[in-house]
Amino acid sequence: MEKARTLLLLLLLLLLSVLCSTASSVIDGLLPNGNFEYGPKPSQLKGSVVTSKTAIPEWEISGYVEYIKSGQKQGDMLLVVPEGAFAVRLGNDALIKQKVKVTKGGFYSITFSAARTCAQEEKLNVSIFPKSEQDNDDGILPIQTMYSSSGWDSYAWGFKADAEEVGISIHNPGVEEDPACGPLVDSVALKVLNLPKRTRDNLLKNGNFEEGPYIIPKTSWGVLIPPHIEDDHSPLPGWIVESLKAVKYVDSEHFSVPDGKRAVELVAGKESALAQVVYTKPGMLYVLTFAVGDARNSCEGPLAVEAYAGKESVRVSYTSKGKGGFIRAKLPFRAISTRTRVMFLSSIYTMTSDNSGSLCGPVIDDVKLLSVRSRKLA
Template sequence: MVISRVALLLLVCAAARPASAGDGLLQNGNFECAPDVSQMNGTRVTSPYAIPSWESTGCVEYIQSGTTQDNGMVLAVPEGAHAVRLGVDSSVRQQLTVTAGAYYSVTFSAARTCAQSEKLSLSVIPCSPDHAPSALPIQTVYSTSGWDSYSWAFLATQDGAVTLVIHHADDGVDDPACGPILDAVAIKTLTVPNPPCQEGGSNMLRNGGFEEGPYMIPGSAACGVLVPPMDEDDVSPLPGWMIMSYSKAVKYIGSDHFAVPSGTRAVELVAGVEAALVQEVDTVPGSACRMEFSVGDAGNGCAACETESAPGLGMRVTAAAAEGSTSVAHCSKGDGGSGWERGVLEFKAVEKRTRVVLFSAGYHTRSDGSGTLCGPVVDDVSLVCAASSAPPPAQRRRLLRR
């Protein structure tokens, strides 16, 4: 019986070939299949192939929930009982099978353990020559659990096997073992429909309802998924939208655990004026345009309401496009039952490309005293112009990256 159980475990944890990039956890993506004790020195992994389905380099630790550091800090494991910790200049990697021309979003959970400036760098090998690894800041914690789920996206440039690399390169600490905890690595193939014809009153924005976005891991969905800042040429895990910020993120949320205005997905603006949702569209200069969007709260204890004695403390979302802007206030009780406000911005296009911007005009924290950042929810964003032209097919890739 013991032999049979061991054999079964080996079959489950084995990685005989690259995993097909479907929707869900990667092979041993939650690191619950453990290394053999002969390939470990305490918590330190001593062989590059010790962790089933993964290859590791540098100082990588395999940790268990409840592990305590020398300084007394208990390490938080986001999913299940096990995770890995990436020391300075350390990485884990796994091969995937992808389709050329397809867009993929990677979701993972991470927790900071040492330096305030810890970052994780994600890349795919091989990749397009102009696509450098993306460094995702994880110093700000947006949940009460001590860890967050993050997302990142890439464009597959070839059919077949590629290697996903997650790397920690923070060299600003003295302890080579110091670094973030990594867990629950999943992937999703992104599908983004073309916007409808821009004439005749159709929405010119892609993914205006935010229904397409990164994979939500069931055990982490109650915390949402962070979409971190990105360069304008990066592929977005929230198709159609860029996140403009220096180091802050927005939170992608689902209706299973949060209040959303419509459909099953929305975005919570958790970083105040430090992070903005941005999308660019082709417009005809001089055309009359109307932008609409919904504003509410996520029902997560983020209570904020303006009063005569405390003006400016309520939730407020600012929208800007071309030379116009508007600000929409929402009085939130934090329970998602305060309804939704519909914002409207009318403006005239002045350029052939118009940038639409949405951001929270204030900073908010949950009313439970935890200090957890939160903010207004935006959804159902639309843009209609009286005269415009649909983008030619050659611009499809550029718009999707935006």
């Protein structure tokens, strides 16, 4: 009788673990084996090259994929892994993919870390499948520009789920003379996005930037929102990145943030712009308010943010000592149409003072838009 009870308990525990494992595919965080800590068997490796398409648990691969251990050498270069001890390298036309259970119609963001190892023009293609005909949930992410001093950057990509199970693919479309050349990839994570709405207190959506992509714990370089991101599937809900370079999503655990737990750093001068289109009433007076500061990341010297709304603009200067801090600014304007584009960009190209050559810039946060009629006067 006792043995039967023990067996029943073990079966219940096994069932519970399976259920928890299934549910974990939609909980914010790393995908199953998203950090690649579980690797191929020795018989499935030829040196560091993976020889079987299912050798890496939870993943399927194709093309020239290497399983990289932190500290492994490539010529004179030491390969460093940002989280844990292992990562993968995607060589010529290589990809990794995984299927995950999601909520059909839900919005999600993918976060992953990547590092360039060879060519200057390396890029990665993020794909979601299946997808409807009107969706274009593919993203070419250029990774030749490094924004952190560690050599690793994290990137985000947003999508709408068109099925209850979707495939996530990260592909290196490049072809080099050396097939081993290609970016390192690590820490692939998924996050459910809750789409914010406009309110009486703020006509802008997600003006405090609290809703955004998953930030991988113990990574101190934030998450890049790549260029040419539209509002429909933005990993930063409500906002459009309409520039040649990325903007950086930062958190209060690793950076100085003016308000709340999240903010955006404009890291590439006038090539790093953030925008949102809002409904307005022609002829009505509005006031745009926002905070400008530094992220406490050695971004020292003069910083400046240009804000645009309707036909009006303002340039806000901020002298940074690289230790955090911010000022508040406002831009009054009269709407000239039913749709007004609010846009922010950095007018100064800046690099961190730690001699790493990393791009940096001003932080913006707590962005609010109100009509003068509804504005609460101080």
